[in-house]
Amino acid sequence: MKRALVFFLLILMMAPLVIADDNGEENEYEAGYGGLAALGVGLIAAGVVYYSLTKRKLVIVHKKSSEWGFEIRPEHPYMTIFGPVYPLTIHHVLTITGTLLVFVHFFSCDNYAGLTGGTGLAMGIVLVLLNLNGFIGRYIHGKVLLAAKKHDRKMAKKFVGILGHWKKVHIALAVLFAILLAIHLATGD
Incomplete structure (x- = not known):
């Protein structure tokens, strides 16, 4: 609540x-x-x-x-x-x-035409992927904590390995977002 x-x-x-x-200005590209x-x-x-x-x-x-x-x-x-x-x-x-x-x-x-619009569209897609990936990471992190609480070393090792791979994907998506943001800001008005 x-x-x-x-x-x-x-x-x-x-x-x-x-x-x-x-501000009342209508421009389909903006x-x-x-x-x-x-x-x-x-x-x-x-x-x-x-x-x-x-x-x-x-x-x-x-x-x-x-x-x-x-x-x-x-x-x-x-x-x-x-x-x-x-x-x-x-x-x-x-x-x-x-x-x-x-x-x-x-x-x-x-309208998502042009470099500015295209990078904006790509950033939107990457943000969705980043957030979905974050929820998956939170789930995996919870599994690691649960395995540790149960003293299940095999399960903990498995999920720590998965978490390591997840982290690489999450960081790669974050770097991609930052690159797209830089291009978007450089090409926009």
């Missing part, structure tokens, strides 16, 4: 941005709601960066706590963030929300 409420509140907060972006797309890509990037930094403990350490908070230290790692959810959950929320915002921009385009 809490998740649905948070999602609904997020939609309500974004409504003024969507309404404000409608998609609207570029501000939402930029915000969505920013959320996706924040989710990826936060998860990467906390997973490798390069700059940030995330500790499970009942309340949110942070602590900055001069020694390594430089920041400790406390929170009731894990970094992977934060990654999922930010990337899924970012994808939904990007799709508002994506669906406002009437």
